[in-house]
Amino acid sequence: MSNPLFYQKTQGKLPSYSKVLSDIGNGEVDSLVLIPVRQEVVVNYKNGDSVRVPILRNDQQILRTAEASNTPLTVKDIRGEAAIAGLAGNIGLILIVIVGLSFLLKRSANVANRAMGFGRSQPRIKAQEEVPIRFEDVAGVNEASLELMEVVSFLRAPERLINLGAKVPKGVLLVGPPGTGKTLLAKAIAGEAGVPFFSLAASEFVELFVGVGASRVRDLFRQAKEKAPCIIFIDEIDAVGRQRGAGIGGGNDEREQTLNQLLTEMDGFADNSGVILLAATNRADILDSALMRPGRFDRRIIVSLPDRRGRYEILSVHARTRPLAEEVNLSDWALRTPGFSGAELANLLNEAAILTARNHKKLITNIEIEAALERITLGLGSKPLQYESKKRLIAYHEIGHALVASLTPFADKVDKVSIVPRMGGIGGFTRFWPDEEIIDSGLVTKGYLFSKLVVALGGRAAEILVFGTDEVTQGASGDLENVSRLAREMVTRFGFSSLGPVALDGAGSEVFLGRDLISTKPNYAESTGKAIDAQVRELAFSALGQALSLLGPKRETMDRLVEALIEEETLNTERFLSLAGIKDEHGID
Ligand code: ADP
Ligand code: MG
Numbered sequence: 001m002s003n004p005l006f007y008q009k010t011q012g013k014l015p016s017y018s019k020v021l022s023d024i025g026n027g028e029v030d031s032l033v034l035i036p037v038r039q040e041v042v043v044n045y046k047n048g049d050s051v052r053v054p055i056l057r058n059d060q061q062i063l064r065t066a067e068a069s070n071t072p073l074t075v076k077d078i079r080g081e082a083a084i085a086g087l088a089g090n091i092g093l094i095l096i097v098i099v100g101l102s103f104l105l106k107r108s109a110n111v112a113n114r115a116m117g118f119g120r121s122q123p124r125i126k127a128q129e130e131v132p133i134r135f136e137d138v139a140g141v142n143e144a145s146l147e148l149m150e151v152v153s154f155l156r157a158p159e160r161l162i163n164l165g166a167k168v169p170k171g172v173l174l175v176g177p178p179g180t181g182k183t184l185l186a187k188a189i190a191g192e193a194g195v196p197f198f199s200l201a202a203s204e205f206v207e208l209f210v211g212v213g214a215s216r217v218r219d220l221f222r223q224a225k226e227k228a229p230c231i232i233f234i235d236e237i238d239a240v241g242r243q244r245g246a247g248i249g250g251g252n253d254e255r256e257q258t259l260n261q262l263l264t265e266m267d268g269f270a271d272n273s274g275v276i277l278l279a280a281t282n283r284a285d286i287l288d289s290a291l292m293r294p295g296r297f298d299r300r301i302i303v304s305l306p307d308r309r310g311r312y313e314i315l316s317v318h319a320r321t322r323p324l325a326e327e328v329n330l331s332d333w334a335l336r337t338p339g340f341s342g343a344e345l346a347n348l349l350n351e352a353a354i355l356t357a358r359n360h361k362k363l364i365t366n367i368e369i370e371a372a373l374e375r376i377t378l379g380l381g382s383k384p385l386q387y388e389s390k391k392r393l394i395a396y397h398e399i400g401h402a403l404v405a406s407l408t409p410f411a412d413k414v415d416k417v418s419i420v421p422r423m424g425g426i427g428g429f430t431r432f433w434p435d436e437e438i439i440d441s442g443l444v445t446k447g448y449l450f451s452k453l454v455v456a457l458g459g460r461a462a463e464i465l466v467f468g469t470d471e472v473t474q475g476a477s478g479d480l481e482n483v484s485r486l487a488r489e490m491v492t493r494f495g496f497s498s499l500g501p502v503a504l505d506g507a508g509s510e511v512f513l514g515r516d517l518i519s520t521k522p523n524y525a526e527s528t529g530k531a532i533d534a535q536v537r538e539l540a541f542s543a544l545g546q547a548l549s550l551l552g553p554k555r556e557t558m559d560r561l562v563e564a565l566i567e568e569e570t571l572n573t574e575r576f577l578s579l580a581g582i583k584d585e586h587g588i589d
């Protein structure tokens with residue numbers, strides 16, 4: 001068999017999917033090649049035949065059957081190969097050699113020139129000619145990719161749009177939190193359009209030597225114009241694009257020169273030159289306003305964290321090449337991972353695959369995904385504490401959090417209570433099911449926030465009730481920090497106190513080097529400061545009071561839960577609720 005991937009002959013009718021499955025099971029199949037891009041499997045029969053069978057995006061059946069019958073299965077990304085095969089044999093090769101040689105000659109001729117201007121002696125930015133990423137590899141960002149399709153169709157046939165008199169965007173800014181697939185999207189645009197892709201991180205521009213950043217920008221644009229239509233992608237553009245005049249130690253620094261050069265170049269190239277500038281950032285708020293002017297990055301595309309459906313799709317994309325056990329329901333895992341970015345979801349399945357291999361298993365089961373989730377959210381697990389009394393105290397503390405949560409109407413539902421310490425020194429942990437609605441909408445109610453205070457103090461409350469005020473530990477210090485931070489925000493930012501509906505702090509008072517450094521003094525009177533402190537303390541006290549009064553009458557329940565927790569080390573939702581004797585998730589029935 002030469003190259004099974006380019007097997008073109010079709011033996012009459014395609015065999016049915018179930019026929020292929022049973023053939024694999026019967027050992028008639030020699031090997032399988034999975035091609036995720038095409039969503040198909042090439043089935044190579046022992047008798048020399050081979051056929052292609054289309055599969056669904058997240059088709060696990062064939063992966064599983066192959067694993068079960070020990071049929072060798074390889075996953076192929078054929079995009080690169082197809083491109084090479086497309087070059088017609090030897091002639092192509094000779095051409096490459098000639099082009100390569102003349103390129104080398106040119107380069108060496110340039111060396112002398114470059115030695116003079118050290119700006120250009122920087123390693124050149126090379127374009128990636130064939131980008132293998134497609135839109136289908138980027139899941140859960142449908143709105144974003146719809147807008148970007150326009151860019152793609154321009155790059156594919158610039159003349160057509162130009163003839164129509166259409167105005168094409170020059171610069172598109174992708175804005176979103178880390179790991180949401182901005183870089184991936186940029187590559188997908190290049191891949192879909194089949195154009196060269198110049199990519200570099202903005203921090204690479206900013207070199208130690210003055211003038212180098214700007215000259216790299218010039219160099220980049222010169223190259224790009226030669227290769228048009230093409231894409232220039234500047235990752236983390238905030239590294240150069242920050243508001244000018246914001247730097248400490250004089251404004252006219254290297255970064256500014258680089259930015260100015262970037263702006264000049266953007267103005268300099270014509271609207272329809274076929275070069276499209278893409279940039280990504282997670283801090284659009286700090287970008288220099290000059291970057292956003294019409295004719296520059298005038299189009300902004302928000303890439304947000306995926307919602308539940310998006311998470312399901314992203315998991316499916318990454319499950320295409322990983323055999324999952326029948327029991328694994330990706331939509332359940334999408335439900336359990338609110339707030340996860342695409343990168344974190346990819347990592348989740350990757351970790352699970354590693355654990356599966358380590359356990360000498362062939363299929364990824366819920367156990368591995370669960371372990372991977374824990375490892376990602378909490379760090380590595382270690383052995384439970386040996387000291388009985390400390391273990392008991394930790395158990396009461398964690399049960400305190402969990403029980404308070406299950407007795408508080410607005411609080412998140414308990415997912416898991418554990419006394420297995422995690423690396424990073426947490427003695428135990430209580431994990432909650434985050435509220436999907438809140439995470440997706442970004443809106444929280446006063447009642448919800450207060451319940452968070454109560455739950456956070458539930459650990460300390462249990463310690464007080466069981467061991468007395470002298471025996472409480474500093475183990476709750478992390479909880480206390482959270483309480484202070486949250487309570488302060490409630491008072492100063494959300495207007496959730498008797499100080500009224502006023503914002504008493506510069507938004508989040510995140511100090512951003514330079515500009516804000518000068519103005520970090522609070523914008524309220526000293527007496528207001530005192531009032532804020534008093535309000536914060538009052539919130540904390542009333543939350544602790546509520547936790548104590550919830551747990552007070554539940555001593556027996558706590559004891560029962562603690563015994564079970566010490567015995568079993570981890571309690572999941574059902575076990576916890578049944579031990580606590582709570583039917584409804586929130587104890588209100
Ligand atoms: P960003 O540039 O926004 O920080 P990346 O594009 O670098 O994020 O994403 C890192 C990795 O996470 C990707 O290579 C991919 O494996 C995964 N990933 C992120 N977002 C998605 C998505 N929407 N769909 C599929 N995979 C994703
Ligand atoms: Mg990125």
Ligand code: ZN
Pocket residue numbers: 397401459460475476479
């Ligand atoms: Zn705690």
